[in-house]
Structures are given as structure tokens and as C-alpha cells.
Amino acid sequence: MIETIDELTAKLNLDQMPIIGEAWIYQVFAVVMSALVAAYVVKRVLDHLERRAERTNNMWDDALVYAARRPAWVLIWSMGLMWAARITANQMDEGLADVLDQVQRILLIALLCWFILRLMKEIEQRLVDPRYRAKPVDQTTVSAIGKLLRASVIITAALVVLQSLGYSVSGVLAFGGIGGIAVGFAAKDLLANFFGGLMVYLDRPFAVGDWVRSPDRDIEGTVEHIGWRLTRIRTFDKRPIYVPNAIFNNIVVQNPSRMSHRRIYEHLGIRYSDIGHMEPIVHKVREMLKAHDDIDQNQTLMVFFDRCAPSSVDFFIYCFTTPVWAEYHRVKEDILLKVLAIIEDHEAQVAFPTSTLHLPDPLALRGEFQSAESGKQVANESHERSNA
Numbered sequence: 066m067i068e069t070i071d072e073l074t075a076k077l078n079l080d081q082m083p084i085i086g087e088a089w090i091y092q093v094f095a096v097v098m099s100a101l102v103a104a105y106v107v108k109r110v111l112d113h114l115e116r117r118a119e120r121t122n123n124m125w126d127d128a129l130v131y132a133a134r135r136p137a138w139v140l141i142w143s144m145g146l147m148w149a150a151r152i153t154a155n156q157m158d159e160g161l162a163d164v165l166d167q168v169q170r171i172l173l174i175a176l177l178c179w180f181i182l183r184l185m186k187e188i189e190q191r192l193v194d195p196r197y198r199a200k201p202v203d204q205t206t207v208s209a210i211g212k213l214l215r216a217s218v219i220i221t222a223a224l225v226v227l228q229s230l231g232y233s234v235s236g237v238l239a240f241g242g243i244g245g246i247a248v249g250f251a252a253k254d255l256l257a258n259f260f261g262g263l264m265v266y267l268d269r270p271f272a273v274g275d276w277v278r279s280p281d282r283d284i285e286g287t288v289e290h291i292g293w294r295l296t297r298i299r300t301f302d303k304r305p306i307y308v309p310n311a312i313f314n315n316i317v318v319q320n321p322s323r324m325s326h327r328r329i330y331e332h333l334g335i336r337y338s339d340i341g342h343m344e345p346i347v348h349k350v351r352e353m354l355k356a357h358d359d360i361d362q363n364q365t366l367m368v369f370f371d372r373c374a375p376s377s378v379d380f381f382i383y384c385f386t387t388p389v390w391a392e393y394h395r396v397k398e399d400i401l402l403k404v405l406a407i408i409e410d411h412e413a414q415v416a417f418p419t420s421t422l423h424l425p426d427p428l429a430l431r432g433e434f435q436s437a438e439s440g441k442q443v444a445n446e447s448h449e450r451s452n453a
Contacts (some may be wrong), residue, residue: 093149100145107137124197128187136180143172170229178222185214204273205291209266212293258294261310265291270313275322276390282316284308326361326385327393333404334377339413343370347380349407354384359396361385377416 111134118126147169189211192202271277271288277298278285286300296313298306335343351368354360364385371381382404386396408415 092152096145096149096152100141103145104138104141107141111137122197124188124191124194127197128184128191132180132184132187136176136183139179140173140176143176144169147172167229171226174222174225174229178218181218182215185211185218203269205266205269208273208291255294257311257314258309261312261314262291262293262296265296265310265313270318271320271322275320278319278321279316280319282312284316321390324388326364327388327390329382329384329386329393329397329400331382331397331401332371332379333382333408334374334379334416335408335413336416337378339411340378342411342413343378343380346408346411346413349411350380350382350404353403353407354382354400357396357400359386359392359399374416376418 111130114126115130115134118130121127147165151165189207191197192207193204195201265271273288273291275288276286277288284298284306286298286304286306288296289299289305290297292310294310296308296310298308300306335346347368347370351366354366354368355362360366361384365383366385367381367383369380371379373379382400384400386393405415
């Protein structure tokens, strides 16, 4: 491009023009204007491609257009400014031109790396988006693969930059192998968290969005993010918990989000005086559960007279329903209300803790005892008067 500008300058005899008299200034101006026009044209083309891509369900064209927009704009302007700077350097210092060539190579590598990283990010977002896929990919898997690929791209770009600067890549790798031993001893906790995160990605005991808890630690909430060093869990009172991944190698993790069913297991008691109604009540409750639409009939269903408690005779309900937390409570509430209605229909009552106090026959209350003593005293006085 510089040779073309030089030929155009020679044909137009810009060196003979009286204004300023420096042809390279016109060359710099022409390069900047060319960059401006090119940036405008590329923007219009990308806008048109973006509108066409939005009308399709193909995720690849959308990701490619979105990923290329900003790197293309930076590429045009950076290359334009680099050419303008090279023209200026040729007029001032020849050594500066060599430095600009090296900077230009590094800039091209950085822009290519940026474009690939943006493309990977856009594809990662679309793989988990139901608008682009009938069956979205698991977010945890996509995130793990995306992080590995991004790390590979960044490391490769860094090695290419070092090679372009004249460094030996093999020497850098050898130094990294020796230094990795020292880093491993110094950062063993960091490496433990890294491999803990790797095990979470491979074993997948939970995924982003799952409800998890641990009986070994005070950990319970919804998983928001799984990183290479730690996992962020949001508790039900909206407090964030940041758990180092190494901890998951040493604790038991429960995942209620993957429950196939939720169990309803309740004891209810009636009064001892209503023991004659126990059998029909249990039978009616059992029939009610068998006819309930929200109870899974393929799972265990039991209703039996269970025990004689201190203040009641109890029967238990054992059945399974939907695993959805809010729906489970709705079903449980409906069943308990229907059981209470069945107990009432059989003219029985739900028992509550009671105590019966048995008093010996000769025992009298203080007020009655005082009244009896007063009566005896009055009778004695009357008897004495009559004798007198």
C-alpha cells in the first residue's frame, strides 16, 4: 500500500506543491482517510450480515458476525495508524520502522487471538440457549470446555508472540517445566483447588442452577458459578458462599435438584376414646391416596396403624409425589387437609397432649375442709347451749 501511495504521489507531483512541501504528510492523510472509509464500509457490511443472521436459527453465522465486529474495527484503524506511523518513521528514523514492523506483527496476533476468544464466547452462549438448540448443552460442560479452549488459545498466542520477538519456544517450555516444580510446591493449595474443580467438571455431582447441601459443612444453596479455583453458592437467604473446590474432595454433597420424587411421611394421632374408628379411618385415607392424581402409584404407598403414644393412637402416611419443592408442599397440604376431614367425618378427633389427675376419695379441697370444720364447731356450740 505504501508503494502505491508513493507512485500516486509521483504522478501527482505532490513534491512540487507549495503547501508545506512535504509529500509524506499527504500520504499520512490519505492513509487515515482510507482507514476511515474502510471502517465505514466494513461497519455497513457487518450491519447487513447481522440483520440477515438474526433471521436464521443457525448459531454459527450469528456468532461469527458478533465476534468479528469489534476486532475488525480495531484491525482497520490499528493497521491504518501503523501505516501512517511507518510513513512518518521513514522520514525520521529508519530504526523506528523496524520496531513498528514488530509491533504490527504482535498486534495482528493479538487481534486474531481476540477474535477467536470472542467467537468461542459467542458459541458457548448459544450452545446453552434454547432459541438456537432444541436440546441445549449442559452449561457446566460448556463452561469447562470453553475455559480449556480459551486457555489453549491464550498460551498458543503467547508462545507465537515470544517466537516473533526472537525467543526460543523450546527454551521457554523447558524453563516452564523446571519452574513448574517450584510453583507446584509453592502453590499446592491453588493446585488442589484447580484439580478439585477439574473433578467437579468430570464427575459432575452438581451443575450451575442445582440446589446442593452438605451434611458435613454448613453449605446449602443454589450453585451460581463453578470456577477453576472456587464455586459460588447462593444460600436461600441470598448470601453468597465461596467454596474452594478442594473441599468437595473431602465432603459429602447432596443434590436435592436431582431427586426423582419427594417423600411424604407423616404421623397423625386420634384420641384413645376413638380407637374404634381407627380401622375405617386408615382404610379411607389409603383409598384417598390411591385416587390422588399427584401421588405416584408406582412408588411405595402405605397407611397403617403404627403405635400407641402417651396421649394418642397414631397411624402414619408414607407416599411419594413430585420432586418440585413448591409443588411438593402444595400436595402435602392438600393431603393433610383431606386426612383431617376424614377424621372429622368419622366423628373422631385429633389427639393432643393431655394429663389426667386422679385424687384419693378422702381428700377434700381446702375450702370444703374449712366449711366442714366451721359446721362442726357451730353444731357443738348449739349442743352445749341446749344442755345448759
